[in-house]
Amino acid sequence: MTEQQTEPEIHKGLAGVYVDTTAISKVNPETNSLLYRGYPVQELAASVTFEEVAYLLWNGDLPDERQLAAFEQRERSLRGLDHTVKRVIDELPLTAHPMDVVRTAVSVIGARDPKARESSPDVNLDIAMRLFAQLPSIVAYDQRRRHELDMIEPRDDLGYSANFLFMTFGELPELPVVNAFDVSMILYAEHSFNASTFTARVITSTLSDIYSAVVGAIGALKGPLHGGANEAVMHAFDEIGSADRAEAWLDDALAAKRKVMGFGHRVYKHGDSRVPTMRDAMERMLEYYDRPDLYELYVTLERAMDERKGIKPNLDYPAGPAYHVMGFDTETFTPLFVASRVVGWTAHIMEQLDGNSLIRPLSVYDGSDERHVPVR
Numbered sequence: 397m398t399e400q401q402t403e404p405e406i407h408k409g410l411a412g413v414y415v416d417t418t419a420i421s422k423v424n425p426e427t428n429s430l431l432y433r434g435y436p437v438q439e440l441a442a443s444v445t446f447e448e449v450a451y452l453l454w455n456g457d458l459p460d461e462r463q464l465a466a467f468e469q470r471e472r473s474l475r476g477l478d479h480t481v482k483r484v485i486d487e488l489p490l491t492a493h494p495m496d497v498v499r500t501a502v503s504v505i506g507a508r509d510p511k512a513r514e515s516s517p518d519v520n521l522d523i524a525m526r527l528f529a530q531l532p533s534i535v536a537y538d539q540r541r542r543h544e545l546d547m548i549e550p551r552d553d554l555g556y557s558a559n560f561l562f563m564t565f566g567e568l569p570e571l572p573v574v575n576a577f578d579v580s581m582i583l584y585a586e587h588s589f590n591a592s593t594f595t596a597r598v599i600t601s602t603l604s605d606i607y608s609a610v611v612g613a614i615g616a617l618k619g620p621l622h623g624g625a626n627e628a629v630m631h632a633f634d635e636i637g638s639a640d641r642a643e644a645w646l647d648d649a650l651a652a653k654r655k656v657m658g659f660g661h662r663v664y665k666h667g668d669s670r671v672p673t674m675r676d677a678m679e680r681m682l683e684y685y686d687r688p689d690l691y692e693l694y695v696t697l698e699r700a701m702d703e704r705k706g707i708k709p710n711l712d713y714p715a716g717p718a719y720h721v722m723g724f725d726t727e728t729f730t731p732l733f734v735a736s737r738v739v740g741w742t743a744h745i746m747e748q749l750d751g752n753s754l755i756r757p758l759s760v761y762d763g764s765d766e767r768h769v770p771v772r
């Protein structure tokens with residue numbers, strides 16, 4: 397490097413770097429807000445269904461009655477799982493993490509789809525819809541087989557969330573549970589250039605296919621610094637046991653420099669915009685299932701983390717206990733996130749293709765100086 401050349405500035409973890417524009421969602425850390433296609437996510441969670449949110453994220457506007465009816469009918473018609481996909485799932489050992497099962501199942505669906513490589517907007521929208529419709533069948537069946545239970549076929553007289561719960565637990569869920577679950581699906585659906593969505597966009601930018609991009613995104617979501625945190629929250633709750641042990645547990649964790657899962661965020665520094673809505677849903681669930689002990693633990697750990705580090709919860713913190721009391725296995729929590737986020741991922745895949753530029757950043761080399769192979 398000559399004296400005139402300045403050292404390139406490195407943005408580790410791409411923190412603070414804007415890499416592209418997006419019209420899908422706006423995360424605003426200053427106002428603690430999140431807009432999907434312009435609509436505040438809290439308003440969507442209070443007044444529309446997850447199906448309407450999926451339509452919105454893919455098409456740019458909320459559906460009218462006729463559009464929604466057609467959309468719902470199509471989604472319901474695509475829910476059934478192909479026998480090959482079921483057989484492949486059955487072959488996977490129970491030691492495989494449910495995220496590995498979901499990743500593999502999507503890969504199998506992609507390998508069997510003759511249209512996978514077409515990549516036209518219509519084909520990609522159709523594939524997005526198929527994955528949206530089939531992921532609940534995959535996630536629900538995987539949880540059931542771990543309990544030695546048979547697969548339950550989808551019911552086309554039920555909405556997305558009621559059917560998801562029905563396929564998992566084999567009974568018609570009560571309305572408050574369906575509503576809380578639907579809210580969680582809406583809140584998890586989209587969050588701009590988070591690590592898994594960015595992964596999907598990087599893969600798409602090479603003109604690879606939509607299935608490959610979704611499979612890569614699932615891999616990125618699995619990590620505990622991202623989607624895997626909702627599972628990790630529940631493991632921490634299990635480890636702590638009860639509210640009276642929360643402060644000592646936290647002090648030990650912080651002294652050992654362990655990250656406390658479900659807290660902190662790369663973009664929001666004063667709290668995650670989605671937490672108040674998910675917390676309300678979680679509180680309703682803890683009341684419904686009569687778990688004041690879990691509520692005590694939740695608030696005690698949250699308060700202690702705020703006092704010691706000033707770090708606020710992210711969406712995974714209230715989502716974990718909510719899914720727990722609904723009856724989901726802890727390892728199924730991140731696959732639930734997949735079922736929702738597939739909507740955001742596929743919206744971004746389509747947006748990336750629409751104005752594509754290969755994503756290929758630079759790096760500063762800091763290895764050995766140039767050297768030469770000895771002459772033999």
Ligand SMILES: CC(=O)SCCNC(=O)CCNC(=O)[C@H](O)C(C)(C)COP(=O)(O)OP(=O)(O)OC[C@H]1O[C@@H](n2cnc3c(N)ncnc32)[C@H](O)[C@@H]1OP(=O)(O)O
Nearest residue numbers: 620621622623625654655656657658659660661662710711
């Ligand atoms: C839906 C989602 O994906 S939301 C994210 C889910 N992930 C989690 O909940 C995992 C736990 N949280 C974390 O690891 C982090 O907060 C992240 C990865 C989400 C964001 O991290 P970054 O923006 O990279 O911040 P970074 O990890 O550098 O943290 C900054 C400081 O806060 C501390 N910190 C941040 N989050 C936490 C946490 N959860 N527990 C303990 N300390 C934390 C860091 O130790 C660091 O302290 P230091 O400056 O004294 O070293």
Ligand SMILES: O=C([O-])CC(=O)C(=O)O
Nearest residue numbers: 586587589590591662663
């Ligand atoms: O935005 C992020 O970095 C992580 C997150 O909250 C999400 O993907 O929902």
